[in-house]
Amino acid sequence: MRILLVEDDASLGATVQSWLQMDGHAVDWLQRGDQAVTALATHDYQCVLLDRGLPGLDGDGVLHALRARGATLPVLLITARDTLADRVEGLDLGADDYLVKPFDLEELSARVRAALRREARQPSPVLRHGGVTLDPVAKRVALEGVPVTVTAREFAVLEALMRRPTHILSRAQIEEALYGWGEEVESNAIEVHIYNLRRKLGSGFITTVRNQGYGLAPA
């Protein structure tokens, strides 16, 4: 999933970015609040990790701007402030969750997964469609209960499709879910991943909608 990280602390930002990339997410990292507002208006993110103390525009201002235009994507505030009043204020501004520095990276991953589940209105952490199950925590895929080996990119493509099982995703939307800024997108990459997933999960599981993109066959 594509995540926007807004954190002006260079060392923490780099750590969180590479951690979430290892978790299989595409992560764009910005250090200024005003740049975050622009990025959020022009890209499709599934989650935002937002530091509160930022140059340009503080995290509360970014959050306010985001909610003011009706965007509902989950926002996790990252903060060093930890009084009850601070937490209440952040949640009332429209944050979904809260991480107090210093935080554990495993906990960060779990909170991101929880936010993505809520966003997709999926109470269970394991995604199911047809005979296919995808476990975002264990990074496992199975077909009719039998484990299927997939690459990290194939997993990410399948996850993007299974999180929105009734949507048609364009190639650009799938690329957005897979690649952060500055990452090289090989031409035909998405087609190759789809081809491999069909080979592994059955040719009918992923459908092609002409001139629109890819979707899942009705379960």
Ligand code: CA
């Ligand atoms: Ca800061």
